[in-house]
Amino acid sequence: xxxxxxxxPGIDDAMxxxxxxxxxxxxxxxxxxxxxxxxxxxxxxxxxxxxxxLGFVVPVAEGAALPYGETEYTPSANVHGPEGLGDxxxxxxxxxNVDETAAQFLVRMAAQHKGELVVCAVAPxxxxxxxxxxxxxxxxNIKELVIMGGAYKHNGNIxxxxxxxxxxxxxxxxxxxxxxxxIKMIGLDATMLTLLxxxxxxxxxxxAPKIGGFIEHISKFYLEFYRSxxxxxxCPMHDATAVLACTHPENFTFEAVGLRxxxxxxxxxxxxxxxxxxxxxxxxxxxxKWAVDLFKERVISLG
Ligand code: RIB
Ligand code: CA
Numbered sequence: 617x618x619x620x621x622x623x624x625p626g627i628d629d630a631m632x633x634x635x636x637x638x639x640x641x642x643x644x645x646x647x648x649x650x651x652x653x654x655x656x657x658x659x660x661x662x663x664x665x666x667x668x669x670l671g672f673v674v675p676v677a678e679g680a681a682l683p684y685g686e687t688e689y690t691p692s693a694n695v696h697g698p699e700g701l702g703d704x705x706x707x708x709x710x711x712x713n714v715d716e717t718a719a720q721f722l723v724r725m726a727a728q729h730k731g732e733l734v735v736c737a738v739a740p741x742x743x744x745x746x747x748x749x750x751x752x753x754x755x756x757n758i759k760e761l762v763i764m765g766g767a768y769k770h771n772g773n774i775x776x777x778x779x780x781x782x783x784x785x786x787x788x789x790x791x792x793x794x795x796x797x798x799i800k801m802i803g804l805d806a807t808m809l810t811l812l813x814x815x816x817x818x819x820x821x822x823x824a825p826k827i828g829g830f831i832e833h834i835s836k837f838y839l840e841f842y843r844s845x846x847x848x849x850x851c852p853m854h855d856a857t858a859v860l861a862c863t864h865p866e867n868f869t870f871e872a873v874g875l876r877x878x879x880x881x882x883x884x885x886x887x888x889x890x891x892x893x894x895x896x897x898x899x900x901x902x903x904x905k906w907a908v909d910l911f912k913e914r915v916i917s918l919g
Pocket of ligand 2 (some may be wrong): 738
């Protein structure tokens, strides 16, 4: 499958990009960068750095720096670190972004690979909404949009109601859920079932010192954040779980639900059922041990 990951790397984004590279079912044809865990420029820099570390080259297109309607944005550095990759204090600029915006790249690639391109969006949905605005045919040119985001029958993680990717651009997310694109939403109902423990990271690092060792190193910051908010048995591999939904949807449980996003008030960013909207395949479960074991096996294969 041809895949573009729209990403805000991001510690769990880094795991997802490594996983996608290691999956024989996936041909990664590009990365598009968005604000979110980091500033947009950090996201594209980190994406290029990760490609170099992993030993492959794909186009990286930088996209949105701000949520719809906002004039400023500040990442939560306490979750993914000051540069977006844990305690790394500097991340080198390797290569360059392509000279297209993320939306332009997404639209062009969807048309070029009509019916074949899966987009896995693991960041705020601003680039996706921008692509739809740039070319409405994006909605029918892509094969499928697989989103890491939202919380259906699960509490939020950035507020009691909202998951972070949706919260960071509620307006853009609502635009996306209003279309009749084929969408899978891999939200906290599923991703909180795929926890990686310090032992898992140590296993991966021991078996794959370079890539596994890097992932173990940056995960320490992420584990500490989750411990600080009371999740003491590991850190969820949110974005990697969305990648696995692209290749192995049969190991997830989905409900067909039309969704809208609350756009104001305390519940802003909450994903709620709306029967007037086109149905989205909402993941309400996943085989968590299968997901964790496959992630570890694939990353170990990277050495
Ligand atoms: O809520 C988890 C999501 O927000 C993940 O994509 C993580 O990388 C952050 O972007
Ligand atoms: Ca992310």
